[in-house]
Each structure stands twice: as structure tokens, then as C-alpha cells.
Amino acid sequence: MTDTDVVPAVPARPTRNTSGARRRAWTVTALLVVFMMVNFADKSVLGLAAESIRADLGMSASAFGLANSAFFLLFSVCGAAVGLLADRVRPKWLLLAMALLWSVAQAPLALGGGMALLVASRVLLGAAEGPAFPVAQQTAMSWFPDRARNLPGALVVLGTTLGVLLAAPGLTWVIDHHGWHSAFAAVAVAGLVWALLWVPLGGEGPYASGSTDDVRSGQGDAFEVDGTEGAARRTPYRRIIATRTWIGATAAYFGAYWITAFGLVWLPSYLHEGLGLSTAGSARVLMLVYGLNAVVVLGQAGLTGWLLRRGAPSRRARGGVGGALLLISAAACLALPGVPAGAGSVVLLVVGFGAAGAMTSIAVTTVTRLTPADRRGGALGIMNAVVTTAGLIAPTLIGRLVDAYGADGYRYAVLLTGALLLLGGTAAVTLIDPDRDARRLAG
Template identity: 30%
Template sequence: METTHIQTQATGKRHRLLAMLFITVVITYLDRSNLSIAATAIAQDLQLDPAQMGLVFSAFGWSYALLQIPGGMLVDRTRPRLLLALVIGLWSIATIVQGFAGTFAVLLSLRVLLGALEAPAYPTLNRVVTTWFPDSERARAIASYTSGQYVGLAFLTPALVLTQQHFGWQGVFFLTGAIGVVWGLLWYAVYREPSEASGINEAELETIRAGGGLVDLSEAGNRPTRTRYTAADWRAVLGNRKLWGVYIGQIAVTSTLWFFLTWFPTYLVKYRHMDFLKVGFMAAVPFLAAFVGILGSGLLSDWMIRRGVSATVARKVPIVTGLLLSTAIVGANYVETPAMVILFMAIAFFGSGFSSITWVLVSSMAKKELLGLTGGMFNLMGNLSSICVPVVIGFIVRNSDFKPALMFMSAVGVIGALSYLFLVGKIERIR
């Protein structure tokens, strides 16, 4: 009697989902960094000095950082399909409107609005990856979609430069905003929770579930929504030494990123006197280096986990190593040729990418019913750099000397590495 063979091999739906997360991250960072491409032309047209440009660069961070907590709370209450589609569409419209800005005040206000609308984005993505991936794959998954902030800009920066050459700085905002509107509609049409997704079988759901993925988080009775947060919840998020070590380290990780998202093109054009079109292609090199860095760190970290290395070592080694490499940015102060400047910038941004698997710590350490709140606090702390770094650099370079600014950036990297070495203890979920 022949036995019927039942297909039990797990499908790979979660791996295909990564493409959607990757595209989402590319779009979020296009809308954050488009200002850096247009900055020189905007400063000339609107007659803005370096201090004013520093304020405009930082305006996104004012609302983005401060609204991370409300954004995280929203993530704990709202399904990703609706929430992400809505905020992508709204911030993309705000991006388009920036192309019509004619004064410092209007541009500043629109950047604040953009930051407010993007605030729930990363906590939502972290919530998605926590439900779709087991622990042993999570660092690679986070590295894969987070790499969109680097590789997308690496390939699209030259395209944005060419757009500005042909259609003015306004065209940069029109193009990036239109892309976002289309993607918001596609996200709503395609994305589903694991238990509702087509093309996934029970074997894959069990693989995720058995590996620590919160695959049932969205189901009635399993979703740990909050009508309010208790004092104990806030103590779990704000009173834990390990999390404070992660928060301080994240400020350092994102500081290098925000330098490249804001002042980097201006540094090359105005302070290193490079041709604008040439800058569009040379600026892509550090972004590609950061892309290699983050993919490499995700692969290394998960490989160490599979080899039986503790999560503490496997997660910390790439982060601390990357933060120390990011201090290489100061080397650009001591070279003259464009190639050497780009080399030091590429090493520093590689380090920034190598340290950027930090969201995996939120997935691994946060109380499961506080994923959104912890992610919001983590992103709030990390994005204090989006407020401080552009403003501090703007004031430092008022005397037309960029060297102290790069020394400042290097010092921040050292502080971040020390935070992980001495404040973050064993990596485990907070009970």
C-alpha cells in the first residue's frame, strides 16, 4: 500500500517580503536626503547661510525624534498594512510640496512636517520583521532592508543630481515625492500579516514561530495592544541600564549617517571645491561602502549565532567594530586629493553600515508587548543626532573650516563604542 507523501517543506514567503521592506527604506531615505542634493542651489536661491542650512537640515529630526514615542504607541495599536501605507502617502505629498518652498520659514516647516509623518516608519518595519522572521535570521533580515538607506542612495544620488541639472532643485522633490505616493498605494495592495498572507504554508509559519518570531502577534487574543502604558512599562523602557547603553550607542551610529545625509555633498562642493556633477558620482562610493558594511555585519552576526556564539558577542562585535571604523572620517582632514578624501569617507561610512544592525537588539531585548514603545524610544534617542549633528556642524563651519566638524564626528564614534563595551551587558529579552 503506497503512502501519500505530504509536502511539508516550508515556503520562503518571508524572504520575498524583504524586497518590500527594502524599497520602503529606499523611499524613506530618498525623502530625507533629497535636501542634501538640492542644498547648494537652495542656499543660493533663498540666500541661506551655513547656520540657516544647518537648521533646515535638522528640522526633519525635530519632529521625527520627538514623535518616536507616539509613533511607537501607534504601531502597538495599528496594523502595518494600513499604517505604513497612510504615512508613506502623506509624507510623499509633503515632499512634493517642498518643491514649491520659496522662503526659509516655509522650507523649515515642511521639513518638520516630513519628520512627523515619517516617525512611525521604522518602528513599523521592526514590528513587521519581528513577526515574520525567527531570531536566527533577524539580523540578516534587518541588515537586508536597512541596506536600502545606503544602496538606494548610492545608485539614485547621481540620478537626483542629473534631475536637478535638467529641472532645477524643485524637480528633485517632485520626483522623489511622486515615487513615494505610488509605493504607498502598492504597499496597501500587497502587504499582509503572516497568518493572512498568500503563498505561505503552515510549515513556514511554524518555522518562524519555533524560532522566536511573533507570528501570531496580529491575531485576536494574541496582539498585546495597550489602552494605556503603566509606570512599569515606562520603567522597562527608560529605567534599564542595558537599553540606555543601546540608546547612547545608537546616537553614535546614526550621527555618521546624518552627516552623509545632510552635509556631505556640501562638504565636497563648497569646502573641497569638487565639480557638482562629479560629486554626484563620487558621493555614491561611501554609500556603496556602507551597503557592503551592513550586509556583511548581518551575515557575520547570524553566522556567529548559528555557530553557537552567544547573542551578546555575535551582536556586539559588528556594532563596536563598525563604530570604531567610523572614526576614520577624521582622516579626510589630512589628505588633499579627492580620491583620498573619498577613501576616508568610504571607510567611515562602511563602519557606520557595519554597526547598523542595532535594530536587532530591539527585537531581541524589548518586552514583546512593548515592541512599539521600545522601538520608538530607541529611534527617538538615535535620531537626536538628526537634530544635533546638522546644527552643530552648521555652527562649526561658519568660519569656513570643516576640520573641527570631522573631529567632532570622530569623537562621537568613540563614545558609541565605549557605550556598547561598558553599558550594554548580556543581550536577552527584558522580563
């Protein structure tokens, strides 16, 4: 069998539980969590070193925003293309190639360079990171049936939060003591270390759409096959992306990704310049934001899993929970600009920027539930491509607002973010119903 062979999405018969297969499933999940940690450390390094880089290279806020947006120039296109490829090529090798390219992209900045090299490096890094999240989620989902996917999906999302939580103090220390070039060297080494671990330990599980190698080798008997996995094979992608569930999940995820892009690129500067916090105070607030995000992501996984086990429809367990979190985040962001700088503004900022992240996990598990196994890579990749255009737009737009209006530019950016979250939350509550749309696709 070659890597590009199309094979059955699930084993022909239900398989027995074994402790070895369960350990393998959670080992792969843990590696994917670390994969996303490295991914978001790569993304966050530019924001953490913003003041040093702008001073060293003489960049305006608009130019710095443009450099960050360059990261997303090929991000969406590659996310969709590799997502489609992941339905044909083993995700194990795609993930390995991505991690190696991350390190290659960061290496030149570790040695020096100016604005042109910075932009070129970010374009290459964005192309290599664009497919990371959907392919990582596809690989994690391949080890679990639908009823057990909430926790591993949430843990992979949690990796994005942990990456920033660890990167914020660690890379800030490196930048302060050894300069911003050394921070890029640190994340390049982290990518190489992960790749060395992934080669012997990574792989796809028994619910993979592209491989039954693990099933045939005895690694696929960890879980019982649920009846929805093999349904509606070869469903056209156009039918999947036309469903109300895919549209609602994508709209909601777009709002969550917008606030992620805002947080990675401009939140440290907003805390310092917009709210007047010291460097130490800004770091503490960032820890609170990402700490709340971690709690919400795990709490959502527990609540959603509990609702599903009690027989609640996915419309309520996923669309209802995710939509409610986005609406809470929207309310906090819309209220924030009207509150004077102080404890109240910090609370609203932490809630506004920390409550929306769980929608990322919900969007993935929702589309995975909706989509036939042999179409998941493409469906997730296309969704990710649409959603991550927020990362292309947000940094440049916010930079222009800051250049035009000074500190008030951050207030306008937060109001815009609140409006997008409000639209996304409404879409999640009103459109998401994967059980209904899965039946329609199977019909």
C-alpha cells in the same frame, strides 16, 4: 477582531514551513526595503539640491542647516508616539499613512515657495518619517524568528543606502535639467507608487506583537516558533530602557545616526568646499561611501548570523561586531582632518562615513532580541526617538561651524563625529548583552 485588540504575539503551536509563506515574508521584506529607499530619497533631496536652493532662496549655511534641522523638530516625538501605537494598531496601516503623508509634504515644494514653505514642509515630512524605520523593522521582524532576523533587518537598513545611491545620480540629473522643484515632485510620486503596492501586498507576519490575522489565514506557518517570543509579557517599558543592552545599543546607534545626518545634509558640500572636489568627483565619492555602507551592512548580517549559528553569544555576535565597526569608523574620522586633501583623505572619508551604518541594523535586532514581542514597537520607537535627536542637532551645529570657520568648520565637525563614534563603539562593546538582559526581564 479590531485593529486595536491586544492579541497573542505568536501562534499557540509551532507551524510548518511552506513555500508560500516564505515568499510572502520576502515579498513584504522587499517592499519594506523600497519603503526605506523612498524614505532616504526624501531625506537626501535637500542636501543634493543644497547649492541650488541656497542660491535661489538666498540662504546662509546656518539658515540652510536650520531648515534641515526643522525636519527633526517632530521626528523624534512622532517616532516614539507611533512606535508605542504600533503595539496596538496594525503596522500595515501605519506604514501606509506615513507614505501618503510623505507625498503630501513634498507636493508644495514641487510647485514653488520660499523659506517658510520649505521649513513647514520639512517639519511635516519629519513628523511622518520619524516612525518609519522602527515600524518597518518591527514589521520585517514579525516574519522571522530571532535566529533568522539578521538578513531581513540588514536588508531594510540597506534600503536606506540604496535610496541615497539611486537618489544621488537620479535626483542630481533632475535638478540639473529641470530644477530643484522637480526633484521634490519625483519623490512625491515615488511615495504614492509605493503606497499603491503596499495595500494589496503588505502585512504582518506570525511573530507580530499586534496581529495574528496572517497566522489564522494560513500565512503564518512559515517558521517554527522559538521559545523566547512569548516571554515576559507586559514588561514595563521603563525596565526595558533601563537595561545595559538598550542603553548601549542606543548610544551606539546615536553615533551611527549622527554620521548619517552629517552625510545626508553636509557631505556633498564638504566634498566640494572642504576637499576641493568637482561636482562629478563628489558624486563618485558619495557612491563609494554608500557602496561601502551596503557591503558592510550585508557583510555584518552574514558574519553575525554565522556567529549565532555557531553558538556565539549575542554579546559577541552583535555588540562585538557592531562596536568594532564603529571604532574603525571613529579612527578614520579622527585621522581625516590631519591628512591633506587627496587620495588619502578620500580613503579615510569613505571608511569613516561608510563603516558605521551597520550599527543601525545591529541595534534593531539587538533590542528585538531583548524585548518581549508585545513591547517591540514601543522599545524600538523610544530608541529611535532618542537616537534621531542627532538629526536635530547635527545639521544646525555643522552649519554654524561652517559659517564661523569656513572650510575649517568641516574639519571640526569631522573630529566631533569621530569622538561620538568612539563613545558609541565603546558602549556597544562594553554594554550590549541581550541574552543576559532578556533573562533578567523574564525573571
